[in-house]
Amino acid sequence: MERTRVWWRRSEAAERAGAVNVGDAERLASAALGALLIALGLRRRGAAGAALGALGGLAAARAATGHSRVYEATGVSSAPLERGAGVGIDESVTVAAPVSEVYGPWAEPVRLPRYLRFVRSVDEVAPGVTHWVVEVAGQPLEWDAEVIEQRENEVVAWRTLPGSQVGQSGSVHFREVAGRGTEVRLRLRFVPPAAAGFAAARLLRRLEDRDVAEELRRFKSIVEAGEAPTTEGQPSAGPGGRERPPLVATAPVKTRVEPRGPAGEG
Amino acid sequence: MMRAVCWHGKGDVRVADVPEPAIVNERDAVIGVTSTSICGSDLHAYDGYAPTMRVGGVLGHEFMGEVVEIGPGVRGLEPGDRVVVPFDVACGRCFFCRRGLFSLCDDSNPASWIAGQTYGYSPGGRFGSPEALGGYAGGQAEYVRVPLADVDHVKVPEGLADDQVLFLSDAFPAGWQAAEQCGIRPGSVIAVWGCGAVGQFAIRSALLMGASRVIAIDRFGPRLAMAEAGGAETIDYTRTDVREALRDMTAGLGPDACIDAAGMEAHGLGLEYAYDRAKDAAGLETGRPTALREAIEACRKGGVVSVAGEYEGSVGTFPMGALWGKGLTLKAGPTHAQRYMRPLLERIEGGEIDPSFVVTHTLPLDDAPAAYEMFRDKTDACVKVVLKP
Numbered sequence: 001m002e003r004t005r006v007w008w009r010r011s012e013a014a015e016r017a018g019a020v021n022v023g024d025a026e027r028l029a030s031a032a033l034g035a036l037l038i039a040l041g042l043r044r045r046g047a048a049g050a051a052l053g054a055l056g057g058l059a060a061a062r063a064a065t066g067h068s069r070v071y072e073a074t075g076v077s078s079a080p081l082e083r084g085a086g087v088g089i090d091e092s093v094t095v096a097a098p099v100s101e102v103y104g105p106w107a108e109p110v111r112l113p114r115y116l117r118f119v120r121s122v123d124e125v126a127p128g129v130t131h132w133v134v135e136v137a138g139q140p141l142e143w144d145a146e147v148i149e150q151r152e153n154e155v156v157a158w159r160t161l162p163g164s165q166v167g168q169s170g171s172v173h174f175r176e177v178a179g180r181g182t183e184v185r186l187r188l189r190f191v192p193p194a195a196a197g198f199a200a201a202r203l204l205r206r207l208e209d210r211d212v213a214e215e216l217r218r219f220k221s222i223v224e225a226g227e228a229p230t231t232e233g234q235p236s237a238g239p240g241g242r243e244r245p246p247l248v249a250t251a252p253v254k255t256r257v258e259p260r261g262p263a264g265e266g
Numbered sequence: 267m268m269r270a271v272c273w274h275g276k277g278d279v280r281v282a283d284v285p286e287p288a289i290v291n292e293r294d295a296v297i298g299v300t301s302t303s304i305c306g307s308d309l310h311a312y313d314g315y316a317p318t319m320r321v322g323g324v325l326g327h328e329f330m331g332e333v334v335e336i337g338p339g340v341r342g343l344e345p346g347d348r349v350v351v352p353f354d355v356a357c358g359r360c361f362f363c364r365r366g367l368f369s370l371c372d373d374s375n376p377a378s379w380i381a382g383q384t385y386g387y388s389p390g391g392r393f394g395s396p397e398a399l400g401g402y403a404g405g406q407a408e409y410v411r412v413p414l415a416d417v418d419h420v421k422v423p424e425g426l427a428d429d430q431v432l433f434l435s436d437a438f439p440a441g442w443q444a445a446e447q448c449g450i451r452p453g454s455v456i457a458v459w460g461c462g463a464v465g466q467f468a469i470r471s472a473l474l475m476g477a478s479r480v481i482a483i484d485r486f487g488p489r490l491a492m493a494e495a496g497g498a499e500t501i502d503y504t505r506t507d508v509r510e511a512l513r514d515m516t517a518g519l520g521p522d523a524c525i526d527a528a529g530m531e532a533h534g535l536g537l538e539y540a541y542d543r544a545k546d547a548a549g550l551e552t553g554r555p556t557a558l559r560e561a562i563e564a565c566r567k568g569g570v571v572s573v574a575g576e577y578e579g580s581v582g583t584f585p586m587g588a589l590w591g592k593g594l595t596l597k598a599g600p601t602h603a604q605r606y607m608r609p610l611l612e613r614i615e616g617g618e619i620d621p622s623f624v625v626t627h628t629l630p631l632d633d634a635p636a637a638y639e640m641f642r643d644k645t646d647a648c649v650k651v652v653l654k655p
Contacts, residue, residue, distance in 0.1 A: 096361040096372075181361060210379060221373040225357035226339060227291040229374050229391065229413050234290075234403040237272035237282040238322015 027063045034060030086191040087204045093216040099153045099176040106156045106172050115219040137206040166200050167191035270324045270407035271634040276314035281632050287411035292339030295415030301428035302329035302405045304641050304651045307576050318396040327353035327393035328435040329405025340416045349419040352603035353436040355391035358417035369600040375400040408655040420607040429622035439606035441467025444574035447597040448523035450475040457481045457521040459557035460528030461489035463624045463650045468525050469498045488647035512564045520566030528557035529575025555581040562588050573598035624650045631655040
């Protein structure tokens, strides 16, 4: 898998250094902690008191400015998404198959749930209009989408219709490269509409680029190997371990396997 | 329920009753295991060198047995077939498998994101491995689910004993690949660090490929004796300075290629080894490159260093200057067992080699905890343990 460019956008403003990246609840907590530490620092004398006071000052500054340098350095934010701000994720993968085999499921999105775990269902509700149920962090998000651009073996692009729970647009571009396979570049843009409020926005914040990368990897495995290899449900004498929880707990896919010649050819 | 050897922590393996595996995906098969071995890379888990090992996970990746069940997508395999299963899980269809790089399969590691973060891209899945290498339940058990079984097997004829074909799974192809990477020509002199099973097969493979001399390096007498029986000259590094000895034995030119069949838990001597051990114990490193360092330093100019022993993470004091200054070629990596299993089976059938020479102990599966201890400590002249479920 080749990851090209990934970003997680709240708004243009939020990407600037020093922007607000601490949520309101955390700012209140920081203020309280800062006040407590400063008070403790004033009651004690000497270096310990000064240190406590300084820590308190940092917490207070975090509360007052709503900005955390640690969060900025680590790319974390607990600030709410601003109105109109969106989430953008770009991921790509190279699939070792001719473009015709890779393009198909995207041209007929009703086939996508077999390949992508977070797509729970896609139904054609009217000519050219599909109803999507997607699961993010265990919660469903729904929208109706229309195709706005489609060229066989090149591109499929879509956007949501007005009135959807989230505004979503996306595209997937295909390019067959001799000797390498078919490059698939997926571009997703989510915009929570003002009316839907923060619930959808909070959900979208939990959609990580790596989740999308894993979905594309799964797509690639099913196209190439005919199935997505798994260790789910295998024998063990222990509680398991630190396996990353799946986005959606689904039964393992069972797919028909087309024989494709002997191993190691080509 | 079935009996299986499970990992519970450093130095702690237990034989437990665990659920039997079932067909999950269409290309799966379930194998009833008749023979399985303990490999040096099982020791990495046993010694705590395998981060992301799952507590309770079933160990073992070198195994063979009888097919008892196949998924609907499996072609060319029937219940009742006697098969050896390669240690590396491979799909046979991705970019890498199509180039014969089976152990780098792009689709067989369900947790490829872990190694992807540290290595950039992840190797394929393995049986009995830490989760970072797929974490598939392993072969030291009565039954194993073999994913992608249509690609990942070699059928073996009844006329050959288990001990003759079991090592087609890993150790024999590993030694063969290590030797193949040396670019052996008539007259080549090859030095091999580590006389465990992989080193033993590397010695014999190099001679089969036409090397005129193989010089084997270890500290354990029985292993050196086994190497000599296979046609190698030997150096006991506890008695002789290896670089001096190799220089002398090659009349000053040096070996054409050096094989590191020891890996990240190499033993050694002297100050550098003490330094490695200390850094290793302090958690600053993920191994001790004692053998690799010596191999690079001992190799003749313009030669090849072929690394079959396993490494992970980072190692320090790597002699980059010697590698660069002498114009060496470094070849490393896990074994593409699927590439070699069938041709090597033909060599076994043809009587060119009988891999059963490497087996020093055959024990019931229930004796696994003691067998691990013996194998780690190299007691009782142990080179290779075969477990019988």
